[in-house]
Amino acid sequence: MIWKNLRLSLVLLLICGVAYPLAMTGISQVVMPAQASGSLITDASGKVVGSELIGQTFTDPKYFWGRISSIDNNASGSGSNNYAPSNPALIERTQKDIAAFLAANPGVKQEDIPADLLTNSASGLDPHISPKAAQIQVERVAKARNLEPVQLQALIEANTEGRSLGVFGEPRVNVVKLNIALDALKK
Amino acid sequence: MDFIQIALVLVVLFVLAIPMGKYLARSFSLEATRLDRVFGGVEKAIYKLSGIRVADMTWKQYAMAVLVSNISMVAIAYLLLRLQGMLPGNPSGIAAMEPLLSFNTAVSFLTNTNLQHYSGESGLSYLSQMLVIIYLMFTTPATGIAVVMAFMRGLTGQRSIGNYYVDLVRAHIRVLIPLAIVVTLLLVSQGVPQTMEPTATATTISGTEQQIARGPVASLVSIKHLGTNGGGFFGVNSSHPFENPTPLTNVIEILSMFLIPAALPFAFGFMAKSRRQGWVIFGAMFVMFLAFLITAYANEANGNPALGRAGLSQEMGSMEGKEVRFGIAQSALFTAVTTAATTGTVNNMHDTLTPLGGLVPLGEMMLNCVFGGDGVGTINILMYAILAVFLAGLMVGRTPEFLGRKIEGKEMKLIAIAILAHPLIILAPTAIALATDMGSSAVSNPGFHGISQVLYEYTSSAANNGSGFEGLGDNTPFWNISTGLVMLFGRYVSIITMLAVAGSLLAKTPVPETMGTLRTDNSVFTVILIATVVIVGALTFLPVLALGPIAEWLTIR
Structure with missing residues (x-):
């Protein structure tokens, strides 16, 4: 059960903590570079x-x-x-x-x-x-x-x-x- | 204009909350729905990668799964914080977080509290902001939504209580991630940064050097609100011009944090196949919310009499600790919403609120069921609803039933534990902190306001809110440990006891509605429900409120 939970946690970590912010950064920098840079x-x-x-x-x-x-x-x-x-x-x-x-x-x-x-x-x-x-x-x-x-x-x-x-x-x-x-x- | 802009936000909330409630009820249905075709593929892939079997659980299995998955999340978060100095994604060269502060931070984000004893600009690397903060900002509201769905299934007599892992994954894939993407892009369009570039250096107009911290802000700020999390990218949270640059972003952030808590009562109505029941719950919370909102607005608009006497015109209201772009209306509304939805994000400094204006966030967190955080707030108000049924039933001599199920000694004992735990974990540590030097040395404002500062910190921790009277010097071992424990009890005592209530109700055979049944879907019950919440809250907290904000009000009025 612990192993299963760790695996799920890591999968969600990759989706929410890596893929999502990086995708948002990529899109924002291409579409709205001035605002996205501050x-x-x-x-x-x-x-x-x-x-x-x-x-x-x-x-x-x-x-x-x-x-x-x-x-x-x-x-x-x-x-x-x-x-x-x-x-x-x-x-x-x-x-x-x-x-x-x-x-x-x-x-x-x-x-x-x-x-x-x-x-x-x-x-x-x-x-x-x-x-x-x-x-x-x-x-x-x-x-x-x-x-x-x-x-x-x-x-x-x-x-x-x-x-x-x-x-x-x-x-x-x-x-x-x-x-x-x-x-x-x-x- | 103030009235119009506040009313308009609430109308939009209303218009969005009802369809959202329907969507939530359908998303978490135990039966197959059309949504499975849209999201099923991704969800199956996640189940496969994690080795999860999709099968109904008992309440004990469900509660166990919540605990074990949460423990694995907090362990990952703690490790990453301790190691951030050695890991990549750290362009500004930030060192590892020390152990007790890491404990407090990991627990704080795990419990959906987001109390911050560090400052984001200098305390966290970009990698930690993403892997720890943003990650937990998704998983903890998802946990809350999962648990409330299980609880509502029990209350409404569905086939079973459901499967925790399925609920957790659905909350991510069907609700939080799609909404977060939309809100992030809206925020960036208004000027919220989203970059991996390090701090910028400018030579100002006056010729001095200015460092400007930035980073992947928008992707955090969106889920910070949607997930009723509240932890800011920057120290001053949503009062920072980069987190909340325009009144429009202010409105977007208010709606984001209010949407799911406001939609859940309607979801409950759909699941109970009684829309009126959903309206009764929503109505009770909305009436209490309005009372708080009006109090906050009136007091802030009235200004600070002490400053007025010092010679500064208070015509604009109390502007200390507020931003010009928001003014009084958008600040008071934000304050009332962030502590109702127990988000804890702030767009003005709550420490600087007028005494009775500051009583509003305190009061909302003490009641802890005026909408409340994603999932858990709805659980709390439903818990009060069961208590109200029980009390009213005893008074008029009818057997207490809620949605066709008898409320008996076992449920009431569990509910009593949850209701008593909340004031206990606020008042006991407040008393200890005020009596000892370890606690009281953190107080930064003299007089009665110092009591409010300490009280606010523990109330915020217990309600899993996370806002603070930020003058408090709270990054010490005493505060990191004590608030860490309060946050854990505040989150898990009610989650576990309420899952037990759901399991117990689900096991009962429904009793048919008769003439003798106390109706729970009309305005009389709405009034009984509000009275129950207010009486329980007032009995518990009025004495301490008299010592803090009310005493301060008397000294400067």
């Missing part, structure tokens, strides 16, 4: 500058900033601090970040800061912010780059993704793509 973005010279789906850290005032990442968007791992809603460390971090954000964006009122911008995402790799979180940074970025806010509005709009099928999820701005577009604008 939606990597390359610059004009072919160098990889990131992935469309993975957030990056921006601290320079001339870029739009993304959400908080306790792992600094290091995508060799993933994670967050897992602060409970009652954790004093969460309150402390938030108050510090509010103060820093208001200092860097003098025109913004505290109650207008949307919650997504100053909270840690689940993955620590969230590439998106809410459209409102992009809007309140326009003034700062425009000033740092000597651009008209109208130009930035157009860029934000172009890099805003709507709800899937018009219903599911939330409208959002891809910060990585937005900042790439921003750099392209300058040239």
Whole structure:
């Protein structure tokens, strides 16, 4: 009975653990190579500058900033601090970040800061912010780059993704793509 | 918009679950069906390769076969984890997993729990992800489906309880593999990677270096949900943009993990030749699910009052530990579904949920029968149905019968064992962990939330869910051994006792339905069933919930 079970286990192992994932890899790589390899973005010279789906850290005032990442968007791992809603460390971090954000964006009122911008995402790799979180940074970025806010509005709009099928999820701005577009604008 | 998108997902689930129930009932029929012509060839080849004789089993033979086959699976998995450093398929050069963590991981995936005390990016080679994780992600839900089919055959008085090996192979070939192929390709089209290339290196826009872990992700994520497994390719599971890149993949993943648990009550209705009976079971679970879902959504949408007082607007809801693309609606729905179907995959960090929002996954896992994992959840709700028949029968003075079979002392003793085992293996280790330094040193959040963290870990293990309040520092010998044992008891005590119940019922001569029979296929019984589940659950778990989430809620509201 043990021998029979081992044989069955090995047969199923070959089907589920070897044939299935390899077949899926083969088909995906042929039919959808870009997505299957991680939606990597390359610059004009072919160098990889990131992935469309993975957030990056921006601290320079001339870029739009993304959400908080306790792992600094290091995508060799993933994670967050897992602060409970009652954790004093969460309150402390938030108050510090509010103060820093208001200092860097003098025109913004505290109650207008949307919650997504100053909270840690689940993955620590969230590439998106809410459209409102992009809007309140326009003034700062425009000033740092000597651009008209109208130009930035157009860029934000172009890099805003709507709800899937018009219903599911939330409208959002891809910060990585937005900042790439921003750099392209300058040239 | 929130209401519409949640309602739409549930409507689609409904539309898919009924035909799926019919398909499941037909796939596992003891009689010859047309499906044999489609799948029979492959299945016969597998029987031949493994040397299996196809013959009906008694419940004892069936239970024995479940145990022996599961032992051989876990042995293979443990060996591969210990040896992964020396084996090929390891482009990122990952070392062998240490013994206690290997034990915990092998048991965790064997029991359909998928509790992860390691992080996938750094703890497993690609080969281990395929040969250990993906392999067990198929075989354990297949085991669950096999056992529920045997149980339902016993309950509905079929010719016999069936043959475990036939059920196991059919669950793979007729159900899980075809669905997994479709879902994998859908996921890749949305951006989930499926590659054997190692970690990519990028030079970011700001000029720093960024490492981007990837791999054969989609083929794992599809079966992770279909099989109500829940173990992620990456540490943060389905909140990782590579595991769940768009709201559309979020919906696909929700439907994948809910489909089979939602279809099984309908399959039961078809097998019992009483569709109303299937609807009663489905209805009871759905009502409980809705109550949990509404609680989760309302609390998360309401935000975290503590952050509001700190000066951050909570208009968007509680966004700490959530992803922008999902927002509150898709996050709350995912949380309610993953702990109902005891999958354990997460698209937001449950540790960061508001206190009462976090009570939802805890509560669903404590009841353990609001749909439940592939197979086992249906077994649990049917077990409660028999208990409800017994209680109601005693109260109105009728002989308790379920589907024409008398429920007697022997069945009730077995059911009592299964119902009492669940709280015992949650509350006893929680108490030990909180009382000792070995346990309580893992707690990462101060105050009442620390109690919730420990309670969540054991509840998740016992319910074979696998999600966690992930701040808990749980990769220590104490946690690896204790949760490993809880997972084993959580899985096999109910499987074996319920197979015994099925065997015992099958041996009885059916009694004809009379005026005095308590009807089990109407709305009155639905209410009795819900009341039974809620009263048993509340009596057992309310005190500990008051110490954890409810106390935390009172401190920050």
